[in-house]
Amino acid sequence: MIAEETLVQELKQEASRSKAFEVLVKTYKERLYWHIRRIVLNHDDTDDVLQNTFIKVYRSIDKFKGDSKLYSWMYRIATNESLTFLKQKSKKMGVSDQELKDRMVENLQADVYFDGDEIQLKLQKALATLPDKQKLVFTMKYFQEMKYKDISEALDTSVGALKTSYHLAVKKIEAYLKEN
């Protein structure tokens, strides 16, 4: 795997940009896909958001200052794109954010790309009750097994606050699963 610093350098130079961008897409597509998928739930929507995320990364690579890792920066873009996508969707459908989340979970039952059993469906229902930040922290830590330091850079939140959010999320999910 190519070193991140080298990749950033190559992305910023016009001559090497195309090749470097291809490497970037190949390296991060799966990780970003799963991050987005866990926010927007549906495969087709995830595909749209993933492509938009890469297009945005390509267009704004010159603005990347290197204060954080390239990987965390892309996660931040993917998160923002996903949340904006959901906001626009709820506006278009004329429903509240919460109503959209509930409908998304209901639609999972008919989704051919969701193999989840009853407990996994319940987990999604539980996740839909959480505030955005808690849900993000939980999925990034629990399913994507990211380090708190990386999550901290991606979500621009302190490690301490993330740990608290994760702890609260786990408690709420467990309580939901016990009750239902």
Next chain:
Amino acid sequence: MKKDKKNSFNTPEGYFDNFNDRLMDRIKKEEAEETTSLIPKSDGFAVPDAYFDEVTPTVLSKTVAKETKVIQFKSNRNFYYGVAAVAAIFILIFSFTWNSNPEPITFDDLANAEIESYLENTDFEMTSYEIAEVVSLEEMELTDMLGDDFEDDIIMEYLDENVEDIKELNLDDTDYE
């Protein structure tokens, strides 16, 4: 049995030899219990076959390829001008002829000439006196009868020109003269 030389407590045989293993096992078990107590380890999402192979060229076609592709616009300039001219004509025609939301015709849309012609040509079977009886003159003003709203100075000018001695009219308007 192993005896401690300094005190009388004993430990089972081999206790310290496998302590580390037992401790690590327990930590692992507790960690596993903590995280998977109720929450499933996988969330059940799947992707279409070969999706990750296909997404790379799709993204590249919308970014890298899009930027490097040069479109020969100049050679087709006349063609584009032609298309633009035809499109402009169509838009112009449609904007004049096509009304997406026709409003119902109201009384205000009738021309005055049409109303006058209707009143002149239609026999109401009423004489002028009969009309005068039903129309309240008290609420009428001179301007209701006239097509144009005359300004005071135009009236004064008319009187000045057509009346022999304007002072005989005893008008209050002293500004005039």
